[in-house]
Amino acid sequence: MTEKTMTIREMCDAYDVTPRTLRFYEAKELLFPIREGQKRLFTKRDRARLKLILRGKRFGFSLEEIRQLLDLYHLGDQQQTQLKKTYEIAQDRLADMERQRAELDEAIDELKEQMKWGEKMLASMNATKRAAE
Amino acid sequence: MTEKTMTIREMCDAYDVTPRTLRFYEAKELLFPIREGQKRLFTKRDRARLKLILRGKRFGFSLEEIRQLLDLYHLGDQQQTQLKKTYEIAQDRLADMERQRAELDEAIDELKEQMKWGEKMLASMNATKRAAE
DNA sequence: ATGGGAATTTACGTTGACGTAACTCATACG
DNA sequence: CGTATGAGTTACGTCAACGTAAATTCCCAT
Numbered sequence A, B: 001m002t003e004k005t006m007t008i009r010e011m012c013d014a015y016d017v018t019p020r021t022l023r024f025y026e027a028k029e030l031l032f033p034i035r036e037g038q039k040r041l042f043t044k045r046d047r048a049r050l051k052l053i054l055r056g057k058r059f060g061f062s063l064e065e066i067r068q069l070l071d072l073y074h075l076g077d078q079q080q081t082q083l084k085k086t087y088e089i090a091q092d093r094l095a096d097m098e099r100q101r102a103e104l105d106e107a108i109d110e111l112k113e114q115m116k117w118g119e120k121m122l123a124s125m126n127a128t129k130r131a132a133e
Numbered sequence C: 001a002t003g004g005g006a007a008t009t010t011a012c013g014t015t016g017a018c019g020t021a022a023c024t025c026a027t028a029c030g
Numbered sequence D: 001c002g003t004a005t006g007a008g009t010t011a012c013g014t015c016a017a018c019g020t021a022a023a024t025t026c027c028c029a030t
Helices: A008-015 A019-027 A044-058 A063-070 A080-132 B008-015 B019-027 B044-058 B063-070 B080-132
Strands: A034-036 A039-041 B034-036 B039-041
Touching (some): B008 B019
16 A cells, blocks of 8 residues: 655645644644554645645635535535535635636736836836936 | 715725725725815725725735735835835736636636536435435 | 714724644654 | 653634724704
């Protein structure tokens, strides 16, 4: 088996998070490291989940929302209603994300416009400065 | 002149925010309503800024970052260094946003995959249920 | 004059996502 | 054997972005 586990330190280095963060995620039931006596051992599953958590965060999911989405994976004998609910959450988020992307595109364009502006300002100010020297 | 101003209530209704929010933005120097005696009067400029603030928020800018970007507009006699700094902030944010969009695209795809999964689960569970009836 | 609605100020409360400090416990090392 | 290093627990602190409550104040209609 590829049951290679990682210590908390290795995880921190590998994913650039603090120990506090990993323990916090465990407390919030986003990660489930095995407890070898005192220490935590993070499995491949934990690493996969952490990657998803970090990406989720990067575009505004709350940890709670991320937890719900992660639960899409382990749907063994769940009740159908629960499944449906989670599925709908995912659908909503997807719609949100697509709206967000559209806005993002728009905003990027506008920001670019804005910056052409800034460039001109800079140029004219440099000209003024050179003229003054 | 089109110097039509709006009261706080009108603003709230028009932009779906609370009075608290508008006062908060004023305190943070994002808005500058005129004070007619006791009351605030929001100008066209305030409305334009508010729109930008709200959009900025929708994709994760902090109010402080938004304030900096808004300052790109009123660059009258500013110092060049200040201008440059702000300009660089904008550049960085733009890069961030483009990275974010790329990730968003990726994540949307993955989420869609995930959901096909969910659909199959739902379908098979419905089949099971029907067979049991 | 008065009572009812707005708007205002002041100030404390809240939520999420950790940071940070204090202390304990275990182990490795010279 | 002492100690330094690293992990763990507990619990209080923080920061942003407002919410919420209390106590005025102002204007206007009855």
